[in-house]
Amino acid sequence: MTKVTFREERCMGCELCVHACPQRIVTMAKHINAGGFHPATVVQQDKCTGCAMCALMCPDVVIEVEREEKQ
Amino acid sequence: MRKVFSKPASLSDKPFHYCPGCTHGIIHRLIAEVIDELNIKEEVIGIAPIGCAVFMYDYFDFDFLGGAHGRAPAVATGVKRVHPDKMVFTYQGDGDAAAIGTAEIVHAAARSEKITSLFINNAIYGMTGGQMAPTTLLGQESTTSPEGRSKEMAGYPIRLTEMLATLEGTVYAARVSVHDVKHIIQAKKVIKRAFEIQQKKVGFALVEVLSTCPTNWGLTPIEATKWLEQNMIPYYPLGEIKVPKEV
Numbered sequence: 001m002t003k004v005t006f007r008e009e010r011c012m013g014c015e016l017c018v019h020a021c022p023q024r025i026v027t028m029a030k031h032i033n034a035g036g037f038h039p040a041t042v043v044q045q046d047k048c049t050g051c052a053m054c055a056l057m058c059p060d061v062v063i064e065v066e067r068e069e070k071q
Numbered sequence: 072m073r074k075v076f077s078k079p080a081s082l083s084d085k086p087f088h089y090c091p092g093c094t095h096g097i098i099h100r101l102i103a104e105v106i107d108e109l110n111i112k113e114e115v116i117g118i119a120p121i122g123c124a125v126f127m128y129d130y131f132d133f134d135f136l137g138g139a140h141g142r143a144p145a146v147a148t149g150v151k152r153v154h155p156d157k158m159v160f161t162y163q164g165d166g167d168a169a170a171i172g173t174a175e176i177v178h179a180a181a182r183s184e185k186i187t188s189l190f191i192n193n194a195i196y197g198m199t200g201g202q203m204a205p206t207t208l209l210g211q212e213s214t215t216s217p218e219g220r221s222k223e224m225a226g227y228p229i230r231l232t233e234m235l236a237t238l239e240g241t242v243y244a245a246r247v248s249v250h251d252v253k254h255i256i257q258a259k260k261v262i263k264r265a266f267e268i269q270q271k272k273v274g275f276a277l278v279e280v281l282s283t284c285p286t287n288w289g290l291t292p293i294e295a296t297k298w299l300e301q302n303m304i305p306y307y308p309l310g311e312i313k314v315p316k317e318v
Contacts, residue, residue, distance in 0.1 A: 003072060014092030014285075014292040020252055037091065052076040053252045059096030060087055065076040 001068040002050030004042050011062045013037030017054035023047050026054050079103035081112050083132045092292020094249045094282045095123060098191060099130055101255070102162075105263045106133070109270070115158040116150055118143040122164040123197040141172020144179035147186045158269055160187040165206040166196045169231045176235065183240030183274040187265045190231060190277060193284040194303060201287030205229045208306055213287070228306065232279040236313045242274035244313040248281040248304060250296040261311070273315050281307055 011033060017040050018026045025047045028038040040062065042048060055063035078084075081103035087096045106112055112133050119127045121140035128135030138146040143161035151159040168176050168190045176188065195213055196202040203213040203220055206228050210219040220228075236244035243265055247258035258280060265276040281303050283295035290298055 001072070010086045012091035016092055016292050016296070019293055050075055055076040056252050056255050057097070059089065059092060059094055059100075061078045061082060061096065061100055063076065064074065064078070066072040067075045069073050 002048045003066040004048050005064045007062050008033050008039035010060050011039035016057045020053045020057035079107045081106045085129050090286045092285045097249045101259045111158050118147045118161040120163040120167040122167050141167050144175045148184050162189045165192045165204045169205040169229050180235045180238045180241045180275045185272050187269045188277045190279045191282045193282040195284050195287045197284050242315040243268050243276035245311040246279040250299045
């Protein structure tokens with residue numbers, strides 16, 4: 001179980017995370033944020049492996065990744 | 072649920088003002104992560120440059136000073152000599168360190184000041200509007216070289232890290248890039264090493280970080296990372312150029 005959260009008010013819509021995601025599940029939202037950008041988002045949370053590559057590539061520290069502890 | 076990635080504590084909550092896709096933000100985050108891991112937030116003093124990163128003191132939750140254009144290593148020298156137990160680092164772009172501030176960085180290295188110097192190379196003047204920098208590649212277009220930099224007119228790009236590595240005073244010199252996840256992880260290790268060298272008081276440590284400037288290169292952020300990989304890395308090879316025996 002993993003959870004990836006986007007602080008979308010910080011997102012500048014550069015799409016670097018879209019290309020960094022090995023699962024190809026990061027997409028750009030249709031709406032625009034306060035800065036006037038289409039923020040990045042993940043709809044299919046269940047496909048996320050929690051690798052945090054999107055967060056490592058993000059220049060604006062938008063993304064937070066949580067992963068369930070292994071038993 | 073355990074957080075595997077979140078904002079480092081040394082970064083403030085203020086959003087970066089950089090253009091979309093500019094890798095300054097990645098480098099800022101790496102510095103904050105390294106400072107958190109070394110647990111030196113209370114003893115670190117950063118010296119901000121003139122250039123796109125001029126407001127970087129707003130983005131970190133520790134002490135900062137702003138140097139005059141190119142003079143960050145001179146300011147850092149003063150701070151470090153007055154406070155030898157503080158961790159002092161400079162953050163300079165290529166217009167700052169390789170053009171107007173060449174004298175300062177060369178002599179800070181020659182004196183082997185015990186500071187960590189980060190040199191961000193994006194091969195162009197970013198803040199002033201995309202003019203040709205000393206690091207602009209041959210053939211690269213800029214507002215002052217609209218037909219591409221020619222060696223007859225403007226000479227050759229400077230490899231500042233190799234140049235400073237020839238000085239005895241430079242104990243650590245390395246070049247990294249932040250154009251993809253693999254290189255970002257490597258860059259963090261190298262930046263951490265440069266701070267550890269300062270902790271051991273060995274001498275001047277320099278890390279050059281290849282960075283993108285999508286706005287002034289006229290490319291999308293993703294095209295810019297590819298351009299960096301295909302054009303900058305062949306001229307500015309990555310790796311540790313000089314490593315001290317002690318570390």
